Every structure is written in C-alpha cells, then in structure tokens.
Amino acid sequence: MAIIKGICENKHYVPGCLGLIEQSLKGIISKMEQPINSSFDDDLLLIILSIIKHSNSLSDLTKATLPLFPAFFKKKDGILSNMF
Numbered sequence: 001m002a003i004i005k006g007i008c009e010n011k012h013y014v015p016g017c018l019g020l021i022e023q024s025l026k027g028i029i030s031k032m033e034q035p036i037n038s039s040f041d042d043d044l045l046l047i048i049l050s051i052i053k054h055s056n057s058l059s060d061l062t063k064a065t066l067p068l069f070p071a072f073f074k075k076k077d078g079i080l081s082n083m084f
Helices: 002-008 014-031 041-055 060-075
Strands: none
Touching: 002 014, 002 041, 014 041, 014 060, 041 060
C-alpha cells in the first residue's frame, strides 16, 4: 500500500497510472465492508483522496468507496484532520 500511496501523491504519475492503480485496488475495496477491521484503511483513504484530487473526478472505484467513509470517521472518532 505504501508504494501505491506514494505514486498517488505524485501528480505526475497519477494520470498515467490511474487505470492500473484503480484496477489493483478494486479487489481490495470490494472486500472491505468494515474499515474498522483493516489495518491499512488509513492508507487506502489517502490513496482514494489523492486519486480524486489529481484526477478532479469521481471514478466508479472512488464512488464505490463513499459508503465506507462513515466507518472511517467512526474509527477515528470523527477526526481526520491529518488526512486533509
């Protein structure tokens, strides 16, 4: 996850790698029903936010993660300031 996160934080890589990144994450996200039980959910959230930021749009993958956001907030007691 750290490698994917690093790529997604670089605006020069995202446009060329976006399809590959989303394809790689699709299986992980489809199995994540409860972010509270995952140890890598913070990285996943940062990756999704970077994808949205650099692509300026919501793809099918990023839309699929939206229902997970309330669980992210609940896990962090509503504080995600370090994410933004």
